[in-house]
Amino acid sequence: MKRILDPLDERIMAELTRNARAAHAELAAKVNLSRNAVRQRIERLERDGAIQGYTIRVGEGRGADTRINALIFVYRYDRMRGAEVLQALRAMPEIVQCEVLSGEFDVLVRVS
Template sequence: MSEVLDPVDRRILRELQRNGRMSNVELANAVGLSPSPCLRRVKLLEEKGIIDRYIAVLNAPRLGLGLTVFTRVWFKTQDAETTNQFAETVRKFPEVMECYLTTGECDAILRVVTTDLHAYWRFQSDYLMRIPSVQSVKTDVPMETIKRSHELPLP
């Protein structure tokens, strides 16, 4: 269920999406509130689960993780047991940054981050293809990142 947010809450969320480390005083100034009401609103947004958590977004290439690929996965069957077994297994792989069950041509799409193409090939052959529910895998290697955002499009 989506929450109904007023314009001030939306401004708070936009600012925190851009910089989750800003102080409450900086946030209050940015959204036009005094610090106490601003802090109360942020705490309420946290309690409601609208603010899920605060994280640091790392620069993958600077950490030697220069390859991102998108992997399309087809299952042997589409029953609940197969899907659950795949989901349970893939959650354990730190290389898998995102995983979506899909409709359409494939059954799942993964965003995988590794050091290089050889490391991805090892991951695919040693782990991904050994998941019992996986029938086949096709990988797309992006040539350039045009846009990457962590900010939700708040109306």
């Protein structure tokens, strides 16, 4: 159900637009309501679709092109280290390294 936002809802939305991480107590002080009343209004605004989500803007500390790497140690139940397995792993574009290991694990895969 769509509701018309009252002036208090508009003020809460404006404050959240400026700082989506503002605490309920901080918002309450700015709009002259109790913390609980602000919380209830925000929940209603979310439920009614006036607030459809929260987002972040990536700052200078972490560029959009920063990659995450993962090392995966693979243990094969059948203990086979066949060439077809390595070939299939190396064919995946996300896998940048694939090495056969001796010991408890069979294959080391680095994903980027």
